[in-house]
Amino acid sequence: MLFRPTSPAPTAQASLRGHTLDVLGLGVRYGAFTALDDVDLSVRAGEVLALLGPSGCGKTTLLRTVAGFVRQNAGRVLIDGTAIDDLPPNRRRVGIVFQNYALFPHMSVAENVAYGLKARGEAKPRIAARVAELLEMVQLGPMRDRRPAQLSGGQQQRVALARALAIEPSILLLDEPFAALDRSLRLDMQIEIKRLQRQLGLTAILVTHDQDEAMSVADRIAVMRRGRIEQLGTPVELYDRPRTLFVAGFIGTTNRLPCLMEGAAEGMAAIRLPDGTALRVPAEAPPPPGPALLTVRPEQLVLRDEGAPGAFPVELGLALPLGGQVIREARLPDGTTLRLTEPRLGPIRDLGARAFCALAPGARPALFPNPLSEED
Amino acid sequence: MGVAIAAAPAPSLGLSAPRSPWALAAPLGLAYAAFFVAPLLMLIAVSFYADERMTRFGLEQWQRFLFDAFHWKVIADTLLLGLKAVAATVVLGFPLALVYRAASPAWQRVLLFIVVMPLLTSVVVRTFAWIVILGREGVVNQLVLGLGLAAEPLRLLQTELGLVISLTQIEMPLLLLPLLSVMSRIDPNLMDASASLGASPWRTLFRVILPLAAPGLAAGCLLVFASATTAFISQSVIGGGRLVYLPAMIWQQAMVAAHWPFAATIAIALLLSVSAVLAVIAHAGRVAGGRVHG
Ligand SMILES: Nc1ncnc2c1ncn2[C@@H]1O[C@H](COP(=O)(O)OP(=O)(O)O)[C@@H](O)[C@H]1O
Ligand SMILES: [Mg+2]
Numbered sequence: 001m002l003f004r005p006t007s008p009a010p011t012a013q014a015s016l017r018g019h020t021l022d023v024l025g026l027g028v029r030y031g032a033f034t035a036l037d038d039v040d041l042s043v044r045a046g047e048v049l050a051l052l053g054p055s056g057c058g059k060t061t062l063l064r065t066v067a068g069f070v071r072q073n074a075g076r077v078l079i080d081g082t083a084i085d086d087l088p089p090n091r092r093r094v095g096i097v098f099q100n101y102a103l104f105p106h107m108s109v110a111e112n113v114a115y116g117l118k119a120r121g122e123a124k125p126r127i128a129a130r131v132a133e134l135l136e137m138v139q140l141g142p143m144r145d146r147r148p149a150q151l152s153g154g155q156q157q158r159v160a161l162a163r164a165l166a167i168e169p170s171i172l173l174l175d176e177p178f179a180a181l182d183r184s185l186r187l188d189m190q191i192e193i194k195r196l197q198r199q200l201g202l203t204a205i206l207v208t209h210d211q212d213e214a215m216s217v218a219d220r221i222a223v224m225r226r227g228r229i230e231q232l233g234t235p236v237e238l239y240d241r242p243r244t245l246f247v248a249g250f251i252g253t254t255n256r257l258p259c260l261m262e263g264a265a266e267g268m269a270a271i272r273l274p275d276g277t278a279l280r281v282p283a284e285a286p287p288p289p290g291p292a293l294l295t296v297r298p299e300q301l302v303l304r305d306e307g308a309p310g311a312f313p314v315e316l317g318l319a320l321p322l323g324g325q326v327i328r329e330a331r332l333p334d335g336t337t338l339r340l341t342e343p344r345l346g347p348i349r350d351l352g353a354r355a356f357c358a359l360a361p362g363a364r365p366a367l368f369p370n371p372l373s374e375e376d
Numbered sequence: 377m378g379v380a381i382a383a384a385p386a387p388s389l390g391l392s393a394p395r396s397p398w399a400l401a402a403p404l405g406l407a408y409a410a411f412f413v414a415p416l417l418m419l420i421a422v423s424f425y426a427d428e429r430m431t432r433f434g435l436e437q438w439q440r441f442l443f444d445a446f447h448w449k450v451i452a453d454t455l456l457l458g459l460k461a462v463a464a465t466v467v468l469g470f471p472l473a474l475v476y477r478a479a480s481p482a483w484q485r486v487l488l489f490i491v492v493m494p495l496l497t498s499v500v501v502r503t504f505a506w507i508v509i510l511g512r513e514g515v516v517n518q519l520v521l522g523l524g525l526a527a528e529p530l531r532l533l534q535t536e537l538g539l540v541i542s543l544t545q546i547e548m549p550l551l552l553l554p555l556l557s558v559m560s561r562i563d564p565n566l567m568d569a570s571a572s573l574g575a576s577p578w579r580t581l582f583r584v585i586l587p588l589a590a591p592g593l594a595a596g597c598l599l600v601f602a603s604a605t606t607a608f609i610s611q612s613v614i615g616g617g618r619l620v621y622l623p624a625m626i627w628q629q630a631m632v633a634a635h636w637p638f639a640a641t642i643a644i645a646l647l648l649s650v651s652a653v654l655a656v657i658a659h660a661g662r663v664a665g666g667r668v669h670g
Contacts, residue, residue, distance in 0.1 A: 069568050089571040096572045102565035106587045116573030
C-alpha cells in the first residue's frame, strides 16, 4: 500500500513550504457552553502539530475555527503573521481532510481533485496536468474515473488528501484522518502522510484522540482538555515531564500513588506513602505540603526481594511476559494496584509472592497535589 | 402466496426469506391488478366504442378527439398549468429547503410541521379559502387597493394566475416532503469541504447541493405535476367555467353528457400526456442526480 511520492511541481513546492499558524487567545462558545477557552497555539513552519485529547474536548472546534467554518467569540487566527479572521473559508487557503473524508459522491476521483482548481478558475490544461500529478503522487492514477463509493477507505483518504493539496494550502488540517482505517492500513497512511508532509515542507495540524498516533506522527503535541490546552511540547517532554496530572495520565501508562507531601528542598521533595515508607523524589515545582499524588511510569519501578530504605512491600499479581519484558501487577497493602515492567533475566516471580518495590535509580516520577483533597 | 411462505422450510419464524421475493408483494400486486390494471383495461376498451350507447366498436371517439384543434389546446393548457405549478413551487420551495437544511433540529421540526399542515386540511377547504383570499373583496385586493398599488380590484379568481397561486400553496407539501428528506441527508461537511477548496457559496449551491438534491427535487416535481394537472376541484372552483382543462372535460362528458366512450378517450389522453411529461422530468432527475447512484 505504500506509495512513492514523485517530485512535485516546483511551484507547488515553493508555495506549500514554510507557513506558520498562530492562534491567540481563541474562545468559542456554543450558546452557554464554552467549547474553546483562551487557546494559544503557535505552529511552526513545516511542523506537524498534534491536537490530542479526549472526545468532546474541542479539537474539531479548533480546526473548524482555523478553517473559518466556526466564528470565534474571542481571539485571533494568524497565518504567516496576518490575521485571517475576517476572511470567509473559501478565501483562507486552508486545506482540510475531514474525518469522514467528505468526498463529493457525484464526482469522479479526478473531478474531486480538480474541484478546487476549477473554483480558482485555473486553465483547463493546467488543471489536467495538476490532477494527473497529484493522483500520481498518491498512487491513484488508475482510479481517476471511479466514484468515491467504489474506493476502499484508504483510497478515499488519499483522494481527500490529494484534493486538499491541490489548492496548495498554506496549512493542512487533518481531523482524525486515520480513525476509520483498520490497524495495518493506519500505520501505512501515517507513514505516507508524514513522508509527504516532510517532502512538501507542509505545516499541518493533526487531530487525534490516539496518543500513539500523536507520538508517531507529530513533531509536537498539544494536549487538550475541556476547551483548553493543558500542555504543549515534544512527545518526549510530555512523557517525561507532564505538567498536570491529566497529561501524566493521558500520555503513556502511569501509576498513581497517593502520598503525603512533607517538604521540599533543593529540587527534592520528601514524601511519605500510606504504609509509612519515606521517599525522596526530584521535583521541580513541588506541590504544597499535604495530600499529594505521585505518578510513576511502569519502567520507573523495580522489584527487589529484600527491603531497603525507600522500598515498600507489595504482593505480586499477574505477570504478562511480553518478549524481553514482563508486565507485572503488584498490590500495595492499602489496595492500590501498580503496573511495572521487569527485565526478563531470571525466573519470573510467582503470583501472590511478597516482594519490595522501589523507584529505579535516576527515575523522575512526577508529583501533583491530590485532586481528591481539593478542588479540581 | 401464503402457501409459498408456509411451504418454505422455516427454521425459526415463518418470515425467513421466501423462495421468491415476489410472494411478499403478492397481496398488493393482486389489489393493483383488481383495482388498477383491470379498470384501466376496461377504460381502454370503452374508448373504442363507436357510439355513446356502446353498441359497436370503432375508432370514432379517437378520431373525434384527435382531429379537433380545441382538444389539443386543452391538452397544452393542462400540461402548461402543471409546469407553471411546478415552476412556482420550485422557485418558492427550494430556498425554503435550503433554510431547512441549515436550521437547528428544533427549527426543522417547526418548519416540517408548517410544511405538512396543509395536508391535514381538506383540499375543498383550502380551495374555498383561496376564493376568500383572491376574490374581488378578498384579502389580496384589499391590500393592493389599500396600498394604492392599483386603482381597481385585480381580477384573480377565474384566471390562470389565481389558479397557479392557489395550486402553488396546495401542492407545496408534495414538493417539499421528498426534497427535505433528500436535503437533510446531504453531509454538511460537503459544503464545508467545497468552501475550503475555494468555492463561493453559489458554486457550492450549483455544483454540490443541487446535484445531490436532484433526486428529491425530481420526485417532488413529479408529484406536483401529476397532482396539479389532475386537480379537478381547484381547477373548477378557482379556474371557473372559462378555463377548460382535461379533468373538467372528462367530468362533463361522463357525468353531464353521459358519453362514456368519449370520456374514456379523454381520460386516456390525459394519462398519456401527463405520463409523457413525468417521464421527461424523471429522466432529467436521473441525469442530474444519477451520477450519485450510478
Ligand atoms: N455546533 C455545535 N453546537 C453545540 N455544541 C457543539 C457544537 N459543536 C460541538 N459542540 C460541543 O462542543 C464540544 C467540543 O466538540 P468538538 O470540538 O467536536 O470535540 P472533539 O473534536 O474534541 O471531540 C462538545 O462537547 C460538543 O458537544
Ligand atoms: Mg472531533
